[in-house]
Amino acid sequence: MKQKLIVGNWKMNGSLAANAALLQALKQGLPEGGKAGVAVAAPAVYLAQLQAELSGSAIGIGAQDVSQHEQGAFTGEVSAVMLKEFGARYVLVGHSERRQYHGETDAVVAAKAQAALAKGITPIVCVGETLQEREAGQTEAVVKRQLAAVIHQVGACVSELVVAYEPVWAIGTGKTATPEQAQAVHAVLRAQLAAATEHAGRVPLLYGGSMNAANAEQLLAQTDIDGGLVGGASLKAADFLTIVAAAQ
Numbered sequence: 001m002k003q004k005l006i007v008g009n010w011k012m013n014g015s016l017a018a019n020a021a022l023l024q025a026l027k028q029g030l031p032e033g034g035k036a037g038v039a040v041a042a043p044a045v046y047l048a049q050l051q052a053e054l055s056g057s058a059i060g061i062g063a064q065d066v067s068q069h070e071q072g073a074f075t076g077e078v079s080a081v082m083l084k085e086f087g088a089r090y091v092l093v094g095h096s097e098r099r100q101y102h103g104e105t106d107a108v109v110a111a112k113a114q115a116a117l118a119k120g121i122t123p124i125v126c127v128g129e130t131l132q133e134r135e136a137g138q139t140e141a142v143v144k145r146q147l148a149a150v151i152h153q154v155g156a157c158v159s160e161l162v163v164a165y166e167p168v169w170a171i172g173t174g175k176t177a178t179p180e181q182a183q184a185v186h187a188v189l190r191a192q193l194a195a196a197t198e199h200a201g202r203v204p205l206l207y208g209g210s211m212n213a214a215n216a217e218q219l220l221a222q223t224d225i226d227g228g229l230v231g232g233a234s235l236k237a238a239d240f241l242t243i244v245a246a247a248q
């Protein structure tokens with residue numbers, strides 16, 4: 001079976017003290033020789049803390065955003081090279097909260113994915129439809145449009161992506177897509193990747209949207225669900241560890 005990948009998205013949460021406690025609990029609680037890949041995506045200011053606390057551990061470091069630019073007059077932005085200096089292996093791009101609150105377009109998301117890849121960081125490309133789009137029967141068209149922009153931009157590097165399907169209506173709402181709903185969209189994404197690369201099977205397809213300790217196992221049992229992007233439940237060590245255990 002393909003190795004699963006579980007990524008925690010802390011969003012704008014945490015403090016030096018709370019992070020230290022959470023990371024300690026995760027390090028202690030991870031199974032020895034566990035098969036699933038595990039990473040946490042923290043606010044950029046805490047990456048140095050993660051780098052120090054996670055050195056020698058199997059938990060990968062992730063960031064939540066990256067600039068599409070290399071350097072220069074882009075106040076407030078953080079470049080891929082900077083993230084790399086602090087050990088980032090992954091970066092979320094196109095999270096729905098960034099699309100919604102920061103006006104990130106498909107083109108911007110694609111440029112960010114490209115900027116990350118260029119510096120050796122794996123972009124976790126987030127796609128997903130709103131409730132309105134789902135109800136209008138547009139789910140497939142929306143996620144395909146979002147992913148197409150990235151595929152077009154990164155060319156031969158498609159197989160180096162991670163893709164996360166996160167229905168916007170399921171994020172932070174406690175409403176999870178059913179395993180069947182999630183699998184159906186994942187199958188669409190897999191087919192789209194397969195049309196772009198012969199290595200589509202290698203691209204981890206994560207599900208995100210109120211994944212928790214109770215529903216993770218069923219979701220992760222679906223053929224095309226290769227892992228999870230976990231928001232709220234990643235802030236509680238016991239819950240996150242249960243999800244990781246379900247991915248072994």
Ligand code: PEP
Nearest residue numbers: 171172208209210231232
């Ligand atoms: C997320 O923010 O990526 C997410 C999936 O959040 P939650 O698990 O809280 O729905």
